[in-house]
Amino acid sequence: MLGRFSVFILILCNCSCKSCDKSQGTCSADTNESANKYSEEINTRWLPYIMKISNAVASYTPCDKNACSCHYPLLKKDLAVFKDGITKNMIQSARERGTFYQIINKKLYRQSDCMFPSRCSGIEHFILKIIDTLPDMEMILNTRDWPQVNRRFGDVKPVFSFSKTAEYMDITYPAWTFWEGGPAISLYPTGLGRWDILRKSLGTSAEEWTWSKKKAMAFFRGSRTSSERDSLVYLSREKPNLVDAQYTKNQAWKSDADTLYAPPATEVPLEEHCQYKFLFNFRGVAASFRFKHLFLCGSLVYHIGDEWIEFFYPQMQPWVHYIPVRAGATKEEIRNLLDFAIENDEIANEIAERGQQFIKHHLRMKDVLCYWRKLLRSYAQLLKYSPEKEEGLIHIRPKAQ
Known part of the structure; x- marks a missing residue:
């Protein structure tokens, strides 16, 4: 993947419309121009984007x-x-900003009212899935x-x-x-x-x-x-x-x-x-x-x-x-x-x-x-x-x- 971007840059930095040898990293004026799928005009126009992609991919570390x-x-x-x-x-001062929950002894508790019941339900689904692994706590969601x-x-x-x-x-x-x-x-x-x-x-x-x-x-x-x-x-x-x-x-x-x-x-x-x-x-x-x-x-x-x-x-x-x-x-x-x-x-x-x-x-x-x-x-x-x-x-x- 990165090799292709390197070739792009070689092509673009060359002022003549030549094709490049990927293995040698060199360009030959005798190389058939049609072998290169990118023309000089197109490459020049898209150089800023190609460089952004090349740099981004080179610096990215997959997870x-x-x-x-x-x-x-x-x-x-x-x-x-x-x-x-x-x-x-701090918890008490934030209670008006959301819905109050507690986890006590591996059980989930919530204030009786919830502004958006289906949203609370969506959140609770995940907490209940892992509740046996959680310590006591209280939070504002x-x-x-x-x-x-x-x-x-x-x-x-x-x-x-x-x-x-x-x-x-x-x-x-x-x-x-x-x-x-x-x-x-x-x-x-x-x-x-x-x-x-x-x-x-x-x-x-x-x-x-x-x-x-x-x-x-x-x-x-x-x-x-x-x-x-x-x-x-x-x-x-x-x-x-x-x-x-x-x-x-x-x-x-x-x-x-x-x-x-x-x-x-x-x-x-x-x-x-x-x-x-x-x-x-x-x-x-x-x-x-x-x-x-x-x-x-x-x-x-x-x-x-x-x-x-x-x-x-x-x-x-x-x-x-x-x-x-x-x-x-x-x-x-x-x-x-x-x-x-x-x-x-x-x-x-x-x-x-x-x-x-x-x-x-x-x-x-x-x-x-x-x-x-x-x-x-x-x-x-x-x-x-x-x-x-x-x-x-x-x-x-x-x-x-």
Whole structure:
């Protein structure tokens, strides 16, 4: 893989349009020019992208797929804020920021009310799976879409949130959507969830739509939760053979004005996204729940913006696993990035494969459970007191499967 990038650089640094001998690392003016699939004009145009990919791949160290240690750097960073310990007063001051839980004698307890019951249920599923391995503790789990502890205010509070930006000190936990409680749309009326099932169905679809069979087009379906998505939709209207991007309804939809003055599109199952080579991921109110699903198609993912993360994002690298797109990119910028992938099909396929393999090997259900276990055990070690069972909490028991 790296050898190919080295050859690219040799070609590009040579001012004449020659082909290079990979084994010798030299160029010959007599070599048949047609042997090189990249012309000087194309290589020169795409040099910045090729260099970014080459440098990113060269500096990337793959994770051990036999452990969830791949994601530990974020865990350690999140908990480093509390290196001096977590007091009872800190917990009490944070209670209004989320849902209060206790683990006492291998049993899970929760305050009686939960703002989003299916989200709490999705979280509780994983905690109950590992509860026999956990010490006593109490914690505040935020189930809102947005994080709670902004660095600007300097008030350190131990609050767990599923997604955040660098402005926040929340402790990142695996989202409830790995089990249940995701966005409810017509295709997923009870909410997107069951990552274990979707992994299988998306894997089957990816096998049907291998890279060579995919349409060389970009695809996106989603509601207009952010104007950052507009450029792609406008490009789709101008270049329908290049991009199929349309807005669907959401709960706030009132008229066609909410879908850029076009009728709302029909929602498309995630499995059908696999027909396309290029899939776009945009944040919504926070990090996008669709992100992890797109990679399993074996398609090249274009990820817009890098502010919002979930627990597994930091170990996925731009240009290694996906194509980064700046937030607010213009139609021209997006078109240029798509042209690059179309004209450099093999490189695009390699990035898509690396992204797919990362999610396959490092975001299994057992990796999610592993992260929960490591996170909660590490967190419990920071408590400077021994929690006692609080009156009025409800006992959370496993649901019948």
